[in-house]
Amino acid sequence: MSYFRITLIRSAIGLPRRSTDVLKALGLKKRMATVFHSVSPSVAGQIMKVKELVHVEECQYRLTKQEVHLERKPDPGYYIEKSCAEQRGELGD
Amino acid sequence: MFSRSALRSLASELRWTAPSTISSAAPLQQRACLHQSASLMNAQQPQSQSTSSHPESPLSATPRAQDTQPENVKASTFDENTMTPQTRAHVPIAKQPVAPTFTSPLKVTKSVMSQLPHLVGQKPHYVVAQLHARPYLLTEGDHIRLPFLMPKVKAGDILRFNRASALGSRDFTMKGSPTIDERIYECRVRVTGVDSEPLRIKEKTKRRQRHVKQAKSKHRYTLMRVMDVRVKTPDELLAEGAVVVEDSADSSVIEPRS
Numbered sequence: 001m002s003y004f005r006i007t008l009i010r011s012a013i014g015l016p017r018r019s020t021d022v023l024k025a026l027g028l029k030k031r032m033a034t035v036f037h038s039v040s041p042s043v044a045g046q047i048m049k050v051k052e053l054v055h056v057e058e059c060q061y062r063l064t065k066q067e068v069h070l071e072r073k074p075d076p077g078y079y080i081e082k083s084c085a086e087q088r089g090e091l092g093d
Numbered sequence: 094m095f096s097r098s099a100l101r102s103l104a105s106e107l108r109w110t111a112p113s114t115i116s117s118a119a120p121l122q123q124r125a126c127l128h129q130s131a132s133l134m135n136a137q138q139p140q141s142q143s144t145s146s147h148p149e150s151p152l153s154a155t156p157r158a159q160d161t162q163p164e165n166v167k168a169s170t171f172d173e174n175t176m177t178p179q180t181r182a183h184v185p186i187a188k189q190p191v192a193p194t195f196t197s198p199l200k201v202t203k204s205v206m207s208q209l210p211h212l213v214g215q216k217p218h219y220v221v222a223q224l225h226a227r228p229y230l231l232t233e234g235d236h237i238r239l240p241f242l243m244p245k246v247k248a249g250d251i252l253r254f255n256r257a258s259a260l261g262s263r264d265f266t267m268k269g270s271p272t273i274d275e276r277i278y279e280c281r282v283r284v285t286g287v288d289s290e291p292l293r294i295k296e297k298t299k300r301r302q303r304h305v306k307q308a309k310s311k312h313r314y315t316l317m318r319v320m321d322v323r324v325k326t327p328d329e330l331l332a333e334g335a336v337v338v339e340d341s342a343d344s345s346v347i348e349p350r351s
Contacts, residue, residue, distance in 0.1 A: 066180060066183055067177060067178050069181075070185065075187070075256055076188070076190040076225060078243075079192045079252065080252055082250070084249030084250050087251070
């Protein structure tokens with residue numbers, strides 16, 4: 001089962017009412033929002049209507065909102081090597 | 094005396110296993126660590142009594158907390174191998190500030206191995222550490238004021254910075270692609286305290302209303318000092334089990350100053 005991963009890149013402000021309605025039907029409410037739809041002719045037709053506004057990829061899994069967020073989340077770049085409680089424990093022993 | 098040392102080990106265990114699920118002991122423990130050791134004794138006295146009356150309570154805090162703090166338990170019981178992340182609390186261990194565990198040995202290319210002695214021999218070293226993907230150029234002895242309050246750290250904690258995009262000295266620079274393997278260098282930082290900005294008051298007004306609302310903000314920032322920036326010698330790397338491999342396009346390189 002494959003899915004379309006659709007991201008709204010450009011807003012539909014100033015475009016005909018049809019474009020806005022198609023985006024609403026796809027579930028895209030704001031720019032950079034990402035939705036997943038299973039590959040079907042009807043969804044493909046919807047994408048064709050707003051192809052100038054969205055970025056489409058095909059993927060095998062439907063990701064959750066948090067998974068999409070985690071793709072962008074960078075590594076913290078640090079970790080606690082020794083807490084002050086541990087250091088005090090070493091001093092005490 | 095025994096009870097205090099036992100409590101210490103217990104506290105450190107709790108800190109590693111379930112930092113978010115310490116239900117009642119957390120505020121006292123944190124406050125105790127902010128003071129000097131003399132006041133620590135006073136602060137820990139009531140705690141040791143409470144732990145002696147309920148000896149198992151902090152250890153069994155995780156299952157007990159289920160009925161009180163469902164969100165935290167979800168985060169602690171979240172297993173990244175079996176579950177898909179659903180909420181903001183589900184963060185895989187790789188994206189959390191946790192000490193890494195290595196499965197494969199460190200791979201060093203031949204060119205890096207041959208040029209590493211030049212870099213090691215020339216002190217002092219600098220490192221471009223990436224903290225939440227923001228670069229910080231650090232040298233030993235530097236004082237840092239982070240533009241944010243680092244969570245779950247206290248004054249006195251020793252941190253390791255383990256994402257570096259560049260590492261260098263006066264004449265040599267080792268560039269990562271995109272980061273250098275963290276086993277090649279050591280960058281230690283000690284948390285020295287918390288700084289805070291002056292209270293900012295912003296007057297909020299609405300049209301045609303006499304009322305003026307005052308919005309206050311006072312941000313806090315973590316202060317740190319760089320303890321050491323050290324590059325390991327080739328002998329140390331080999332002793333730790335590093336493997337020398339052929340050069341490839343996406344490996345770190347050491348470049349002399351042009």
